[in-house]
Every structure is written in C-alpha cells, then in structure tokens.
Amino acid sequence: MRKRWPPWGRLASGVAHEIRNPVAMISSSLAMANLTGTEDAERKVMFAIAERESKRLESLTTDFLTFARPSPLRPTPVLINDLLSYVASVARAHSASRYIAVESILADDMRMNIDIPQMEGALLNLVMNAIDATPPNGTIKFRSAAHQNGICIDIEDSGPPIPDSDLAQIFEPFFTTKPAGTGLGLAIARGAARAHGGDVRLSENREGCVRFSMTLINPTTNEIREGATHG
Numbered sequence: 694m695r696k697r698w699p700p701w702g703r704l705a706s707g708v709a710h711e712i713r714n715p716v717a718m719i720s721s722s723l724a725m726a727n728l729t730g731t732e733d734a735e736r737k738v739m740f741a742i743a744e745r746e747s748k749r750l751e752s753l754t755t756d757f758l759t760f761a762r763p764s765p766l767r768p769t770p771v772l773i774n775d776l777l778s779y780v781a782s783v784a785r786a787h788s789a790s791r792y793i794a795v796e797s798i799l800a801d802d803m804r805m806n807i808d809i810p811q812m813e814g815a816l817l818n819l820v821m822n823a824i825d826a827t828p829p830n831g832t833i834k835f836r837s838a839a840h841q842n843g844i845c846i847d848i849e850d851s852g853p854p855i856p857d858s859d860l861a862q863i864f865e866p867f868f869t870t871k872p873a874g875t876g877l878g879l880a881i882a883r884g885a886a887r888a889h890g891g892d893v894r895l896s897e898n899r900e901g902c903v904r905f906s907m908t909l910i911n912p913t914t915n916e917i918r919e920g921a922t923h924g
Contacts (some may be wrong), residue, residue, distance in 0.1 A: 714814075714821055715746040719920055721787045722746070742786055745779075749810065754867040766888055768806040773837060774799045776809070778786035781835050788824045788833065797835045799827065804842060805911055807889055810828045812909075815885035819848045819893070819905050824853035826903060843891060854898045863895065915924075 726739035727732065776801060785795045823833050827850040836847040845907075855863060879904050882905075883893040890910030897904035 706835045711793055712750060714817055715750040717821075718744045718746045718783055718787055718817075719750075721789070722783075725786050725789055732758070737783060738787060745903045746783075749813070766808040766811065769809050770804055770806055770807055772802050772804055773803040773846075776807075776812065776816070777837055777846065779890055780813070780820055783817065784820045784824065784833055784835075787821070788827070791824075791827075791829045792917060793824065793827050793829070795835070796839075800838045803839070803911075805844065805909060806908065808885075811885045811887070814895075814909070815882040816846070816848070817905070818882045822851035822878055823848050823903075823905075825854075828852060840908050841910075843908055846906050846907045846909070847896070848907075849897070849902060849904040851901050852903055854900055854903060855895070860895070860898070864893075879905075 722739040726736045726743075731739075738911050758770050763801060777797065781795055782795050788795065820833070827833055831851040834847070834849040835852070836845075836849070838847075879893070880890040886907050886909065888894045891908035893907045895904070896906040
C-alpha cells in the first residue's frame with residue numbers, strides 16, 4: 694500500500710533504504726566467506742565485496758547529509774561488463790543461502806562515461822528487488838546488448854508477475870507492497886538512468902519471467918545531464 698509520510702519521514706526512509714542494501718551485502722559476503730569449505734580465492738572475492746560496500750556505505754552517508762542540495766553527476770569512463778560482473782557477484786553472495794542461480798549473458802563490452810557510484814546503486818536496487826521476488830532455487834539473469842546509440846541492461850527474475858493493479862505505481866517514490874519496504878528502489882534506479890539519458894521500464898511481466906530493462910545513452914551523442922538521481 695502507498696505510504697504518505699511527512700518530509701522528515703521520507704528523508705528518514707530514504708536513508709534507511711539506501712543504507713540497508715550495502716549492510717545486507719556486507720553481512721552476506723562475510724557469512725559466505727566464513728562458510729566451511731569456501732575456497733581461498735572465493736573468500737577473497739567475498740572480502741573484496743565487503744570492503745567495497747563499506748566504502749559505498751560511507752559515500753551514501755555523506756550523500757544523505759547533503760540530500761537537500763543535489764549534486765551533479767560525476768561521469769567516469771567504465772567498461773560496462775566490469776560493472777555488471779561486479780553486480781552479478783554481489784547478487785550471488787546475497788542469494789546463495791536461497792540457492793538462487795545467477796546467470797550472465799553479456800554482449801561484447803563497451804566503454805561509457807557514467808557516474809559509477811550512482812549507477813552501481815541503481816543496478817543494485819534492481820538486483821535486490823529481483824532477489825526478493827525470486828523463490829528458492831530460482832534464477833536471476835543479467836543481459837547486456839547494444840541499444841541504438843547506447844546499451845540496454847536487463848535484470849530478470851523467475852518469480853511471479855507484478856499484479857496489474859500495481860503496474861501504474863511501481864516507479865512512484867514510496868509505493869511499496871513489501872512489509873518492510875520503502876518504495877524507493879525503482880524510483881532511484883529510474884532517476885539514475887534518466888540522468889544518464891536513458892530510462893528503466895518493465896519489459897516483461899509473466900509467471901517465471903519478470904524483466905526490468907535499463908537503457909543508457911552513450912554521451913558522445915547525448916550528453917549526460919547534470920542533476921540528482923533521487924527519483
């Protein structure tokens with residue numbers, strides 16, 4: 694159901710939502726690293742994820758201290774598949790206890806100028822939603838492909854479809870059907886994509902296949918717009 698909170702309540706819920714994801718990822722990574730039988734190489738990956746998410750948590754805290762004064766994007770050249778591989782590794786760490794398979798189908802890599810922390814946050818919001826929606830022993834799929842003068846990134850889960858009654862509101866800030874949800878994840882993801890000249894849409898919605906597609910436009914043909922991505 695929709696939550697209508699005063700401004701201070703919306704700010705508090707936004708802080709809680711954005712901080713919860715990296716905290717959960719740190720916890721999952723450390724738990725997986727401590728499992729009996731975990732190989733040294735895999736353990737090192739889990740520790741690296743925990744370290745990186747700790748830094749993102751610190752960055753998020755700083756960002757929310759200046760929430761009322763949006764800052765411009767800080768684009769940096771990045772190989773998109775490197776970013777997606779990291780997000781996929783986080784998904785594997787977070788979903789391992791539920792035996793959810795994570796598959797990646799990535800096109801030939803391409804380099805784009807993006808704000809890396811904001812785009813990581815946007816993709817991780819989509820991933821966390823996909824994990825929440827996927828039943829045990831289900832599957833999450835990552836796909837990347839060239840799209841016009843940019844790229845399309847798909848994140849697909851094998852859970853039940855989103856009810857028709859909710860479709861018109863899923864991208865609205867603070868709309869949620871989760872008991873502990875804040876309804877900011879999709880709004881933040883769409884805001885980040887739009888700030889990069891693209892968008893996020895629900896491209897498939899049926900039993901066993903719910904897919905969100907994020908498009909990003911290459912800034913050589915469409916300059917990255919300045920502005921906040923808080924939805």
